[in-house]
Amino acid sequence: MPLYGPLSFSFAPQVLASKTLSRWVKPFASWYAEQSGYRKYGLKYDDLLVEERDDVQRALGRLTPAEGYERAFRLKRASQASVLHAPLPKEQWTKISEDTRYLAPHVRDVEKEDSERAMWDTISVKRK
Amino acid sequence: MLAARASTRNVQRIARSFATVVDSAGVKVAAVDSNRPTTSVTFLVKAGSRFETKAGVAHGLKNFAFKSTAKRSALGTVRETELYGGLLSANLSREHLALTAEFLRGDEQYFVDVLSSFLTSAKFTRHEFEEYVTPVMQGEIELSNADPALHALELAHALAFRNGLGSSIYATPHSHLTAEDIKAFAKSAFTKDNIAVVGTGIDQDSLARLVEQSLSKISTSSAFSSSPSSYFGGETRIQGHGGPQTVFIGFGSAGAPAPELAAISAHLSTTPSVKWSKSLSPIATALPEGTSVQTVYLPYSDASLFGLLVQGPTSASVKEAGKAAVTALKSASSLKGDDLKKAVAKAKFASASATESREGLVSLLGSKVLTGSASTLEATLSSLDGVSESSVSKAASALVGAKPTFVAVGDISSLPHADELGL
Numbered sequence A: 001m002p003l004y005g006p007l008s009f010s011f012a013p014q015v016l017a018s019k020t021l022s023r024w025v026k027p028f029a030s031w032y033a034e035q036s037g038y039r040k041y042g043l044k045y046d047d048l049l050v051e052e053r054d055d056v057q058r059a060l061g062r063l064t065p066a067e068g069y070e071r072a073f074r075l076k077r078a079s080q081a082s083v084l085h086a087p088l089p090k091e092q093w094t095k096i097s098e099d100t101r102y103l104a105p106h107v108r109d110v111e112k113e114d115s116e117r118a119m120w121d122t123i124s125v126k127r128k
Numbered sequence B: 001m002l003a004a005r006a007s008t009r010n011v012q013r014i015a016r017s018f019a020t021v022v023d024s025a026g027v028k029v030a031a032v033d034s035n036r037p038t039t040s041v042t043f044l045v046k047a048g049s050r051f052e053t054k055a056g057v058a059h060g061l062k063n064f065a066f067k068s069t070a071k072r073s074a075l076g077t078v079r080e081t082e083l084y085g086g087l088l089s090a091n092l093s094r095e096h097l098a099l100t101a102e103f104l105r106g107d108e109q110y111f112v113d114v115l116s117s118f119l120t121s122a123k124f125t126r127h128e129f130e131e132y133v134t135p136v137m138q139g140e141i142e143l144s145n146a147d148p149a150l151h152a153l154e155l156a157h158a159l160a161f162r163n164g165l166g167s168s169i170y171a172t173p174h175s176h177l178t179a180e181d182i183k184a185f186a187k188s189a190f191t192k193d194n195i196a197v198v199g200t201g202i203d204q205d206s207l208a209r210l211v212e213q214s215l216s217k218i219s220t221s222s223a224f225s226s227s228p229s230s231y232f233g234g235e236t237r238i239q240g241h242g243g244p245q246t247v248f249i250g251f252g253s254a255g256a257p258a259p260e261l262a263a264i265s266a267h268l269s270t271t272p273s274v275k276w277s278k279s280l281s282p283i284a285t286a287l288p289e290g291t292s293v294q295t296v297y298l299p300y301s302d303a304s305l306f307g308l309l310v311q312g313p314t315s316a317s318v319k320e321a322g323k324a325a326v327t328a329l330k331s332a333s334s335l336k337g338d339d340l341k342k343a344v345a346k347a348k349f350a351s352a353s354a355t356e357s358r359e360g361l362v363s364l365l366g367s368k369v370l371t372g373s374a375s376t377l378e379a380t381l382s383s384l385d386g387v388s389e390s391s392v393s394k395a396a397s398a399l400v401g402a403k404p405t406f407v408a409v410g411d412i413s414s415l416p417h418a419d420e421l422g423l
Helices: A012-017 A019-036 A054-060 A065-083 A104-122 B002-013 B057-063 B074-084 B108-121 B126-146 B148-161 B179-189 B204-215 B259-268 B315-334 B337-354 B358-371 B377-385 B389-401
Strands: B017-019 B022-024 B027-032 B038-045 B087-092 B097-104 B195-200 B234-239 B245-254 B292-299 B303-312 B405-410
Touching: A012 A019, A054 A104, A104 B074, B022 B204, B027 B204, B027 B358, B038 B108, B038 B358, B057 B087, B057 B097, B057 B126, B057 B179, B074 B087, B074 B108, B097 B108, B097 B358, B108 B204, B126 B148, B126 B179, B148 B234, B148 B245, B148 B303, B148 B405, B195 B204, B195 B358, B245 B315, B245 B389, B259 B292, B259 B303, B259 B315, B259 B337, B259 B377, B259 B389, B292 B315, B303 B315, B315 B389, B337 B358, B337 B377, B337 B389
Parallel strands: B027 B195, B234 B405
Antiparallel strands: B022 B027, B038 B097, B038 B195, B087 B097, B245 B303, B245 B405, B292 B303
């Protein structure tokens, strides 16, 4: 697990579990996500995950063909917009409801498998 | 004379019932404890290829065995089994899917749990299907197509029975199978009426108790219905490379398998009783050098396929061997006297010695256990005792009277046609 970035430690589950905390933190979080600007280029948050990693590559292989196609389309459209030095027209911006974590659950699964493998590789067995 | 003595001794020796069947929470359980150092438990499920709803789904289900379940991941199953020192295997036939665990005595709790958790809580994830199941399926399909004998038998089943028993054990190379299809098939297959548990080297009560604990939540009603098989027959020729020239000459019959066919198969079998010698089979004397004729007798619950698999290096030699095989098969209806006694004794020994091995015992017991009847070797042997000259002659002429199933795999421009062999 990296020290920072989308795949690092996150307090989001704890914040979401608490009503008071999420009421205070959520507006700031939404503002921050909007300001980071990836939605203006039609991307989803999970498109920003560092993909030059073995576990993310394996997770990418687990997307459905439709999800994989849409991801490739978003990345191409965003890089074209970047070449043109301008965000996409407003109707093509990613809506908040569309900004789903389509890849992160797969990455977590792969991480869980890797850590299970490490566990089995280093386990010391005691037979009862 | 010798044959008669041998056969009576056989019956006297093995005068015991293998196992009684108990009902444990709706699942039939049978166990034999023959004091061996290891135990095996087989979950036999009526989920063979004859029941499949989409081509290849049974093959997919077989390869999904021991992948991740709600209790442990695929890796966890492998590693934990290694630590216990056991073996897990899945085996698919046309009628049954057999999930088997072999292990040291005392580890039954873990292994029954592994087997039953596949039946109750397998996940059938899409990524496992793509990463682990599909490559193995592709490999098995390629292997089956590369072996001309296996390929010929698959084609022969399709010709002989068309649907049901005719559907191949292997998926087609380009089938559009998904994990969802397999999940749906598993859901309809894994019901209490469809499962039988057969144990060897384990005490019946403890096995029944473990099964009751682990399979209590499984649903009772079975959604499966299979239409009774009927025999059709036909001819097909497939171009093949790299293997011996192969011809399969088969005859099938619907209805419960008759012991007469086992006797005829033993009579024609060219496998000698003494290694490196020549068999006394009527086929063996007429075979050209380098060719082989194997008898294939495949009894199923409501049909049977009997045939001769002829293989040789050239088409000409296969043609000669095939002619000899057909002549011998046609003259099998006049089997009498010492020849018949010899054939019956051979068939008896084959069925008795099959129960010595674990797989043979499980396959003999399993199909009987699924129907709920207690099974003895005695019953099989005494049915062979009932084989007489007239019944053999009747069975043989009925068999040969039907339309033959003829399959040629190899150089189809020169391999013989059915009518050239005298069929």
